[in-house]
Amino acid sequence: MIDSHCHLDLPKLFTRADSVLDRASKNGIKRILIPGTTPQGWCRQQALVKQNASEVALDIALGIHPYFLQTCDLERALSELHTSLSKSPHVIAIGEIGLDTAIECPVDTQQRAFASQLALSEQFELPVIMHHRKSHHLLLGALKQHQFKRGGVIHAFSGSVEVAMQYLERGFYLGVGGTITYPRGSKTRKTLKAIFPEFSDRLLLETDAPDMPMCGRQGMVNEPAYLGEVVSCLSNLLEIDSSEVVNLTTKNYQSLFHPHD
Numbered sequence: 016m017i018d019s020h021c022h023l024d025l026p027k028l029f030t031r032a033d034s035v036l037d038r039a040s041k042n043g044i045k046r047i048l049i050p051g052t053t054p055q056g057w058c059r060q061q062a063l064v065k066q067n068a069s070e071v072a073l074d075i076a077l078g079i080h081p082y083f084l085q086t087c088d089l090e091r092a093l094s095e096l097h098t099s100l101s102k103s104p105h106v107i108a109i110g111e112i113g114l115d116t117a118i119e120c121p122v123d124t125q126q127r128a129f130a131s132q133l134a135l136s137e138q139f140e141l142p143v144i145m146h147h148r149k150s151h152h153l154l155l156g157a158l159k160q161h162q163f164k165r166g167g168v169i170h171a172f173s174g175s176v177e178v179a180m181q182y183l184e185r186g187f188y189l190g191v192g193g194t195i196t197y198p199r200g201s202k203t204r205k206t207l208k209a210i211f212p213e214f215s216d217r218l219l220l221e222t223d224a225p226d227m228p229m230c231g232r233q234g235m236v237n238e239p240a241y242l243g244e245v246v247s248c249l250s251n252l253l254e255i256d257s258s259e260v261v262n263l264t265t266k267n268y269q270s271l272f273h274p275h276d
């Protein structure tokens with residue numbers, strides 16, 4: 016099982032990363048992708064990889080998350096990102112980047128950061144990890160405008176079949192997480208059911224830990240150890256064995272993030 020999106024560098028998990036990784040390993044997690052959010056976070060990500068003594072393999076992506084744009088000097092952060100990417104051949108994606116219309120940060124600032132990071136994705140030939148919230152129309156518009164071809168994953172995908180199809184046609188993968196474990200996730204469950212099995216090669220598993228706890232764990236810190244609950248939910252929904260869910264999402268992860276291995 017691979018958790019394709021876990022913020023292990025954020026304080027809630029970072030301060031006890033050893034035990035988080037130990038529990039993840041005991042619950043069948045083989046690999047975790049840690050997406051980047053801020054220049055400070057990129058250092059903690061690199062430290063986690065260096066100090067990792069667990070059985071769980073760690074991958075990292077670097078990027079500037081829209082949540083943190085107002086507290087950072089964008090030009091400086093972008094230039095640091097460029098430098099870090101040049102110096103870190105083991106980085107496997109650009110992200111977490113994206114657009115979010117539910118936060119205070121002006122959309123044009125977010126669009127500027129997003130466009131610059133799409134350009135880095137093309138330059139370094141890396142896929143992107145995309146954050147969305149009430150922003151599918153803006154994201155799809157930006158991908159078209161910048162003729163972005165590199166692809167990537169729509170992190171914590173939620174939305175209609177029509178929206179999903181537009182991403183899939185552009186070569187994107189869909190990150191499936193805790194949303195589908197809630198009754199209110201019915202639209203997203205319907206979408207996943209509709210695109211399966213045609214796009215079974217585009218599904219990835221993720222927790223978004225420490226955020227987005229699964230149904231029944233509201234208010235608690237989320238952890239990769241709980242990813243099996245997403246697998247069970249997906250297995251019931253798609254009417255396939257849990258082992259098949261794990262196998263296909265593992266294969267999909269490899270083809271998106273480790274295409275040359």
Ligand SMILES: [Zn+2]
Binds near residue numbers: 020170223
């Ligand atoms: Zn995230």
